[in-house]
Amino acid sequence: MPPFEATWKLWAKGLGLVILVAHLWHYPPTIEWAWVAAYFGLGISVGFAFRLFLNPIIDRLLPSQKLDFEAIAGHRLQQARRNRWLEALLLPGEDGLFFVPLLLVGSNWLTAGVVAPLYAAMHYPEFPLRLCVVKAVFIYLIALLILPHGLGTVIVGHLLLDTVGYLLWRSTPPPVRSASADNS
DSSP: OOOHHHHHHHHHHHHHHHHHHHHHHHSOOOOOHHHHHHHHHHHHHHHHHIIIIIHHHHHHHOGGGOOOHHHHHHHHHHHHHHTHHHHHHHHHHHHHHHHHHHHHHOOSHHHHHHHHHHHHHHTTTTSOHHHHHHHHHHHHHIIIIIGGGOHHHHHHHHHHHHHHHHHHHHHSOOOOOOHHHHHO
16 A cells, blocks of 8 residues: 555646536647746756755755755656556646636736645655755745746646656666675
8 A cells, every 4th residue: 555645646636637527628828838848947947956966065065965866866767667657647637626716816916825834735755945945946936937827838838847747867877886885
């Protein structure tokens, strides 16, 4: 039996997928490809800014709380390989669960500020807290900058960013362990 957090996330994403399908039934999606590219670029930019600037500062302030990016990537890759089609099908469910209600009430700095931490909290404890904060910042920016250009734009951008991330992680060879590290 999967752990509780995996079970409730599966149901939440399933509910989000139902909400998304119902929304798309009434409001056909619009996709603006320039804004899909902006979504992708924003995701890469926020990730690089965190990895290059913010994470080293946090590492200095909290040396006992270092991130093991390889372990996190390995865990996500293992999950994606195990349930590849389910993961792909439910990925837009995250967007349905958080962005459809945001569209219904209106996306502004306040409503985006409520949705972004909720979206990030859904990814905890699967991702460490500091990566969830990065997700919250990213989703806040997506809600304010990209969502006004269509829910379809957000969904395609999300699928593209996660697919590229998956393919990059999958193509990266595992780190080589030295014999001296194995003997210690």
